[in-house]
Structure formats: C-alpha cells, structure tokens
Amino acid sequence: MKNRTRWLLGGLALGAGAIGAVxxxxxxxxxxxxxxxxVWARPGMPVTFRAELMPGRDRHERTFLVKELLxxxxxxxxxxxxxxxxxxxxxxxxxxxxx
Numbered sequence: 001m002k003n004r005t006r007w008l009l010g011g012l013a014l015g016a017g018a019i020g021a022v023x024x025x026x027x028x029x030x031x032x033x034x035x036x037x038x039v040w041a042r043p044g045m046p047v048t049f050r051a052e053l054m055p056g057r058d059r060h061e062r063t064f065l066v067k068e069l070l071x072x073x074x075x076x077x078x079x080x081x082x083x084x085x086x087x088x089x090x091x092x093x094x095x096x097x098x099x
Contacts, residue, residue, distance in 0.1 A: 040086045041066045041075050047089045 041047060049062040064077040074083040 039069055040073075040092070041069060043068060047075070047077070047092075049088060050090055053088060 043066050045066045046063050047066060048059060054062045064080050066075050067078045068076045070076065070083060074085050076083055
C-alpha cells in the first residue's frame with residue numbers, strides 16, 4: 001500500500017470517529033435538557049398496569065396512584081412496592097373518564 005493511500009484511509013477513519021463523537025455529544029445534551037413538562041406521570045395521577053403484567057384482574061384492580069416521580073423517570077406508587085417504568089403501564093388516554 002502506498003504512503004498516500006495510508007494517509008487517505010487514516011484521515012477518513014479520523015473524520016468518521018470525529019463525526020461519531022460529535023453526534024454522541026449532541027444526543028447526550030438533548031436527553032439531559034428535558035423540561036419539567038416532558039414527564040409522563042405526575043404525583044396523584046392514576047396509572048394502569050398492562051393486562052399482561054396482572055392477568056385475571058379488572059382495570060380498576062390494576063389502577064394505582066402515583067406517589068412520587070423519581071429522577072430516573074420511574075415512579076413509585078401508593079400501595080405497591082418498588083419502582084416502575086413507563087413501559088409497564090397502559091398508554092395514558094386523556095379522553096377516558098377517571099373512575
């Protein structure tokens with residue numbers, strides 16, 4: 001391999017690495033700048049576990065109130081132990097009346 005070819009391939013590899021590093025930095029900054037309005041649950045809000053996680057229970061038996069929103073994006077619930085992630089719950093439907 002000629003010396004010129006080595007320089008060209010080395011420059012391309014260095015450029016690709018720099019682009020990847022800049023892209024990772026930008027993505028990290030976007031994720032850390034979440035606003036308070038970007039949260040998926042708030043204290044006192046009712047959330048319903050997905051039916052797959054609690055089979056054989058009706059909707060009202062799977063619904064609990066959010067006690068606290070944790071910095072990790074998880075929630076703690078009244079009357080339920082542990083931390084729970086957003087994917088464990090059904091999607092929030094604002095047009096459904098709270099029962």
